[in-house]
Amino acid sequence: MKKYLAIAVVLVLMGTLFAGCAGGANNSAGDGTKQEEGQKGSGKKKELTVFHFKVNIDKEFQELLNVYNEQHPDVNVRQEVIGGSTDWRALLKTRFAGGEGPDIFVVEGLSQLETWKNQVVDLSGEPWAEKAFETAKAGAMLDGKLLAMPYNIEGYGLVYNKDIFKQLNIEPPKTLSELREAARTLKEAGYIPFATGFGEWWVIGIHLMNVAFAHQPDQDAFLQGLNDGSAHFADNPVFQQFKDLFDTIIEYGDPNPLTNDYNTQVSLFATGKAAMMQQGNWMEPQVFEINPDMNMGLLPIPINDDAEAMDKLHVGVPFNWVINKDSKNIDEAKQFLNWLVTDETAQSYMTEKFLFIPAYNHIEADNLKGLSQDVMNYSKAGKTLPWVFPKWPEGVDNQFSSAMQGYVGKQNSYEEMLKQIQSSWDELKK
Numbered sequence: 001m002k003k004y005l006a007i008a009v010v011l012v013l014m015g016t017l018f019a020g021c022a023g024g025a026n027n028s029a030g031d032g033t034k035q036e037e038g039q040k041g042s043g044k045k046k047e048l049t050v051f052h053f054k055v056n057i058d059k060e061f062q063e064l065l066n067v068y069n070e071q072h073p074d075v076n077v078r079q080e081v082i083g084g085s086t087d088w089r090a091l092l093k094t095r096f097a098g099g100e101g102p103d104i105f106v107v108e109g110l111s112q113l114e115t116w117k118n119q120v121v122d123l124s125g126e127p128w129a130e131k132a133f134e135t136a137k138a139g140a141m142l143d144g145k146l147l148a149m150p151y152n153i154e155g156y157g158l159v160y161n162k163d164i165f166k167q168l169n170i171e172p173p174k175t176l177s178e179l180r181e182a183a184r185t186l187k188e189a190g191y192i193p194f195a196t197g198f199g200e201w202w203v204i205g206i207h208l209m210n211v212a213f214a215h216q217p218d219q220d221a222f223l224q225g226l227n228d229g230s231a232h233f234a235d236n237p238v239f240q241q242f243k244d245l246f247d248t249i250i251e252y253g254d255p256n257p258l259t260n261d262y263n264t265q266v267s268l269f270a271t272g273k274a275a276m277m278q279q280g281n282w283m284e285p286q287v288f289e290i291n292p293d294m295n296m297g298l299l300p301i302p303i304n305d306d307a308e309a310m311d312k313l314h315v316g317v318p319f320n321w322v323i324n325k326d327s328k329n330i331d332e333a334k335q336f337l338n339w340l341v342t343d344e345t346a347q348s349y350m351t352e353k354f355l356f357i358p359a360y361n362h363i364e365a366d367n368l369k370g371l372s373q374d375v376m377n378y379s380k381a382g383k384t385l386p387w388v389f390p391k392w393p394e395g396v397d398n399q400f401s402s403a404m405q406g407y408v409g410k411q412n413s414y415e416e417m418l419k420q421i422q423s424s425w426d427e428l429k430k
Contacts, residue, residue, distance in 0.1 A: 044074070045073075045074060045075060045076045046074060046075050046076070046328075046329045046332050047075075047076050047078070047329075048075060048076070048077040048078070048103045048104065048327075048329055048332055048333060048336060049077075049078055049079075049080055049102040049103050049104070050065075050077060050078070050079045050080070050102065050103070050104045050105070050336075051079075051080045051082070051092060051095070051102035051104065051105040051106065052079065052080075052081060052083075052105070052106045052319075053081070053082060053083035053088040053106060054081065054083065054282075054319070055081050055082075055083040055084055056083075056282055056283060056285060056286055057285065057353070057354045058079065058081045060285070060349060060353040060354055061079055061081075061349075061354070062079060063349070063353070064345075064346060064349045064353075065077050065078065065079060067345055067346075068336065068339060068346075072335075075329075075332050075336075077336055080102060084200065084261065084262055084263075085199065085200055085201060085261055085262075087201070087398065089112070089394075092105060096119070101119070101324050101326060101327075102324060103323065103324055103327040103329055103332075103333045104321055104322070104323055104324070104327075104333050104336070104337065105321075105322060105324065106319060106320060106321060106322070107148055107320050107322055108318060108320065108389075108390055109139050109317075109320070109387070109389075109390020109391065110139055110142070110390055110391060111390055111391060111392060111393065111394050112390070112394065113139075113140070113142055113147055113148060113320070113322075114142065115394055116322060117142050117143075117147060119324060119325055119326070120147050120148070120322040120323060120324065120325055121147075121322070121323040121324075121325050121327075121330060121333075121334075122145045122146070122147060123146050123147060123148065123149055123322075123323070123334075123337075124145055124146040126146075126149070126334060126337070126338060127338050127342070128149065128337070128338050128341045128342065128360070129146055131341070131360045131361055131362045132149070132150055132359055132360055132361075133150075133359055133360070133361060136150040136153065136317050136359035137150055139317055139320065139390060140317075140320050147322060148320035148321060148322045149320060149321040149322070149337050149341075150317045150319070150320050150359040151317075151319035151320065151321060151340070151341075151350075151356070151359060152317070152318070152319050152350065152354075152356035152357055152358060152359055153315065153316070153317055153356075153357040153358070153359055153375070153379075154280050154281055154282055154315070154316065154317075154318045154319075154356075154357065154375070155280055155281055155298065155313045155314060155315040155316075155371075155374070155375030155378065155379070155384070156207055156278070156279060156280030156281070156298075156313070156314050157278075157280070157298045157299050157300050157301050157313045157314065158179075158276050158277070158278055158298070158299040158300070158301055159269065159276065159277050159278075159279045159280075159283070159296055159297070159298055159299075159371065160172065160275060160276045160296060160297055160298075160299055161269070161272065161275045161276070161294070161295070161296055162295040162296060162297050163295050164186070164191060164272070164275045165182075165275070168185055168186065168189055170182050170185055170186070172297070172299055173299065173302070174300075174302065174307040174310060174311055175302050175304070175305040175306070175307050175310055176244055176245060176248065176302045176303060176304055176305055176310075177305050178302075179245075179248060179302055180248050180252075183248065183251075183252035183276075184252070186252075186275045186276075187252055191272075191273070191274065191275045192253070192254045192268060192273055192274040192275070193252035193253070193274070193275055193276060194249050194252055194253040194254065194274065194276050194277060194278070195253075195254055195260070195264075195265045195266075195268035195269045195273075195274035195276070195277040196249060196250075196253040196254055196257040196260060196265065196277075196278075197257075197260050197261060197262055197264065197265030197266075197277065197278075197279075198253075198257040198258055198260065198404075198405060198408055199257070199258050199259050199260050199261045199264075200260075200261050200262045200265070201397070201398055201401035202397070202401075203262065203265070203278065203279075204400075204401050204404050204405065204408075205397045205398060205399075205400040205401025205402075205404060206389050206397045206400075206401075207278065207280075207314070207389075208246070208249075208278060208404070209389070209397070209400050209404065210314060210387060210388055210389050211242060211245065211301050211303060211314070212236075212238055212239050212242040212303070213388035213389070214314055214385035214386055214387075214388055215238050215241075215242075215303055215309075215385070216236075216238055216388075219386060219388050220391075222236075223388070223391055223392075226425055226429065227429050227430075232422060233418040233421055233422045233425075234415065234418045234419065234422065238303070239418065241303045241304050242303050243414050244303065244304075245301065245302065245303045246404075246407070246414075249278070250408055254268060254274060257408055258405055258408055258409055263286075265277055265279070266279070266283055266286050266287060266290070267290065269287065270286070270287045270290035270291045270294060271290065271291065272291075276299075278301065280298075280314075280371070280375075281298065281355065281357070281370070281371035281372045281374070281375050282318075282355075284355045284370055284371050284372070285353075285354075285355060296370065296371065297370075297371070297374055298313060298371045298374040298375065298378075300312050300313055300383075301314070311383055312378065312383045312384055312385045313374070313375060313378040313379075313383065313384055313385065314384070314385045314386070314387060315375060315378070315379055315384040315385070315386075315387070316386065316387030316390070317359060317387075318387075321337055321340075323337070341358075341360050341363065347363050347364070350363065351363065351364070351365060351367055351368070352367060355370075355372055356372075357372050357375060357376060393425065393428035393429050393430065394428070395428055396421075396424050396425055396428045399420070399421070399424035399428075400421050400424065402420075403417045403420035403421050403424070404417060404421075406420070
């Protein structure tokens with residue numbers, strides 16, 4: 001009971017973090033397109049396809065599907081994993097347009113849920129619904145209906161190599177000035193301060209851009225202002241501060257920021273060539289696969305020198321399962337989703353194999369460590385910033401990415417970048 005209360009306190013402290021938004025995203029991982037077929041169906045087996053973007057857990061998730069398929073001989077569940085630099089959302093729409101919509105798929109938050117609301121099943125009465133934290137369910141509800149199943153909680157910031165910092169006597173930076181000084185020291189010592197991975201659209205266009213949105217004094221008011229024309233990127237004080245952070249990462253980043261993808265970014269960090277990278281707790285499995293002894297931690301991403309205001313991680317719900325209303329096996333799909341959060345083996349995979357922070361009050365989370373524990377600690381302390389990107393107009397993050405990559409490549413100025421993202425927002429806003 002103690003562990004459950006602790007997790008409940010976390011989500012209460014996160015307060016309005018999830019109000020009106022879910023995770024995102026983007027939290028995606030991996031590179032390219034990958035499809036795991038699992039066991040081939042035979043006889044009268046019912047086939048279920050699960051579509052998601054978490055390439056970083058594709059092997060572990062396939063193991064879990066194998067367990068499920070063995071326990072349920074009349075059903076064969078297979079996964080289709082599309083993530084990394086591939087736009088999984090566009091490909092998902094292509095699947096549906098071609099009449100090949102998966103039985104179960106993922107949405108990141110309310111903007112996507114709004115897009116798919118007429119295509120998904122109402123899950124309000126499912127057994128797991130009473131066990132999910134209310135704040136986690138906030139980004140899965142529309143019109144009073146629970147249309148998606150929240151799966152986990154994630155956080156991101158600057159992942160750093162504790163051993164390198166200790167070797168160079170660098171204290172974890174709490175302000176932008178301290179971050180620049182740490183980067184200078186790292187560079188002089190022969191390390192790459194930041195592994196960037198800006199070739200990955202979601203790294204730069206979602207998670208990095210979210211920093212400027214999350215530090216707005218009132219995120220919802222800013223979004224409303226962008227939508228009604230009373231707010232603009234060009235004259236926003238936070239976006240002017242954001243330039244200093246962006247320039248710091250570019251100046252002290254790796255020499256190939258626009259060609260390095262997620263895998264390259266993680267590899268540079270895991271092999272000790274780079275001392276920091278902008279990522280979250282979802283990438284722990286890949287790092288430990290390369291370097292089982294990696295000693296790493298998670299730092300906030302500062303945009304100014306207000307140490308107290310900057311000492312916050314970006315935390316959200318990235319993973320919301322939905323069921324295709326046109327599936328021929330809706331009951332089986334519901335059974336599978338319920339199994340994911342109630343079966344003991346499935347729960348152990350969630351926390352021990354996937355290294356996920358569960359969004360449910362009945363799943364033990366005592367084994368959290370490393371980055372996931374950092375996310376939990378910051379959440380307990382109420383030091384969190386929201387994932388605002390699930391509230392953005394759908395598709396604008398891709399255009400943000402292009403404009404920001406243009407700035408990194410010196411194809412446009414920062415002022416021109418802001419004009420481009422303003423134009424994109426105005427074009428796509430509802």
